[in-house]
Amino acid sequence: MQTTSLSQFNIPSPPPKTTILHRKTTSSRRLSPIFVVASTTAPPSRHQVTHSMPPEKIEIFKSLESWVSENILPFRKPAQMQRDRLRPAQKKGEFLQPIEFLPDPSQGPDVFVEEVRALRQHVLGLSDEYLVMLVGNMLTEDALPTYQTFVNTFNGVRDETTSSPCPWAIWTRAWSAEENRHGDLLRTYLYLSGRVDMLMVEKTLQYSIGAGSDVGAENNPYMGFVYTSFQERATFLTHGNMARLATKDGDPVLARICGTIAADEKRHENAYTRIIEKLLEVDPNTTMQAIASMMRKRITMPLHLMYDGQDPNLFEHFSAIFQKQDVYTSRHYAEILEFFITRWELEKLEGLTVEARRAQDFVCQLPRKIRRLENRAKKLESRQVKFSWIFNKSLSV
Numbered sequence: 435m436q437t438t439s440l441s442q443f444n445i446p447s448p449p450p451k452t453t454i455l456h457r458k459t460t461s462s463r464r465l466s467p468i469f470v471v472a473s474t475t476a477p478p479s480r481h482q483v484t485h486s487m488p489p490e491k492i493e494i495f496k497s498l499e500s501w502v503s504e505n506i507l508p509f510r511k512p513a514q515m516q517r518d519r520l521r522p523a524q525k526k527g528e529f530l531q532p533i534e535f536l537p538d539p540s541q542g543p544d545v546f547v548e549e550v551r552a553l554r555q556h557v558l559g560l561s562d563e564y565l566v567m568l569v570g571n572m573l574t575e576d577a578l579p580t581y582q583t584f585v586n587t588f589n590g591v592r593d594e595t596t597s598s599p600c601p602w603a604i605w606t607r608a609w610s611a612e613e614n615r616h617g618d619l620l621r622t623y624l625y626l627s628g629r630v631d632m633l634m635v636e637k638t639l640q641y642s643i644g645a646g647s648d649v650g651a652e653n654n655p656y657m658g659f660v661y662t663s664f665q666e667r668a669t670f671l672t673h674g675n676m677a678r679l680a681t682k683d684g685d686p687v688l689a690r691i692c693g694t695i696a697a698d699e700k701r702h703e704n705a706y707t708r709i710i711e712k713l714l715e716v717d718p719n720t721t722m723q724a725i726a727s728m729m730r731k732r733i734t735m736p737l738h739l740m741y742d743g744q745d746p747n748l749f750e751h752f753s754a755i756f757q758k759q760d761v762y763t764s765r766h767y768a769e770i771l772e773f774f775i776t777r778w779e780l781e782k783l784e785g786l787t788v789e790a791r792r793a794q795d796f797v798c799q800l801p802r803k804i805r806r807l808e809n810r811a812k813k814l815e816s817r818q819v820k821f822s823w824i825f826n827k828s829l830s831v
């Protein structure tokens with residue numbers, strides 16, 4: 435297994451700007467890449483910086499509300515469509531409700547039982563490594579309360595009442611409602627499969643939501659929307675790779691589930707990517723510096739504080755499985771960054787301040803540094819680790 439460490443870049447963390455909360459949020463143990471983690475070293479324990487965006491910038495987001503209504507809200511999908519368009523096959527790219535992919539009790543007990551048997555038969559071809567990755571994906575999707583809370587910390591775009599008519603708030607609630615289906619679908623599929631210890635999975639979810647997340651966005655929507663853009667693209671790629679492996683392992687239903695979730699994530703990525711494009715248009719200096727700030731901190735998986743009550747290094751161990759299965763690695767991280775450099779045309783930005791030009795240079799050169807580091811990575815000796823999610827079976831990490 436190859437490992438990398440972005441800490442070797444000697445990238446300094448930005449200085450605190452405003453309120454600082456003294457709290458250690460992550461350990462310094464060595465981690466493998468997963469989802470949006472680009473290094474085998476956890477982000478260093480850091481002070482939490484809050485409310486770093488100058489108050490006057492809030493007016494920019496207020497002025498964009500009509501633009502959000504016209505350009506972001508159309509990315510929402512309806513809660514239901516005509517059933518005859520969905521059964522027996524669903525149109526590619528559409529994702530409605532989990533029951534459309536699962537054994538449906540409304541079809542009668544005999545049909546339901548037969549569909550469950552078919553599901554369990556297909557799952558027999560999946561490896562234990564695949565199941566660990568699928569549980570990890572499910573937990574990441576199912577920790578939605580953490581993510582909605584995260585977005586609602588952003589100054590200028592938060593949902594002030596939990597039912598605000600502000601377009602920013604409408605999008606956040608709609609996005610959350612759509613994301614909620616991912617966890618529901620994967621959890622039910624895993625439950626029906628009979629191949630994972632649901633008690634340990636559920637414990638992990640409770641511990642993890644309770645632990646929360648610290649990705650360093652500082653209540654700042656510039657940084658926050660950079661993070662969500664990167665995160666959505668990372669999950670799009672991850673679920674897509676999981677669909678590929680499910681097809682290879684003989685589970686076409688699960689392949690369709692993962693592929694459809696990937697399409698959902700791609701649509702959400704497009705929404706958040708468009709927000710950053712707009713911010714680069716109206717406030718290029720602040721936006722460019724926000725992109726660099728998040729890259730210096732390293733984009734971190736939102737569930738990096740996961741715990742199952744047994745393994746204090748669970749995140750490290752489950753991340754290593756993704757690395758070994760080539761589902762998400764440092765290479766993918768570099769490719770995502772290259773994608774956004776091209777999509778946002780960062781190399782072409784002109785008229786920037788000195789600070790923003792430095793940020794531009796840093797971000798545009800970073801993919802090459804990551805690739806050089808990956809090429810120099812040392813192979814580590816594999817070791818056996820027990821995973822509570824699969825009844826304490828041991829896997830090589």
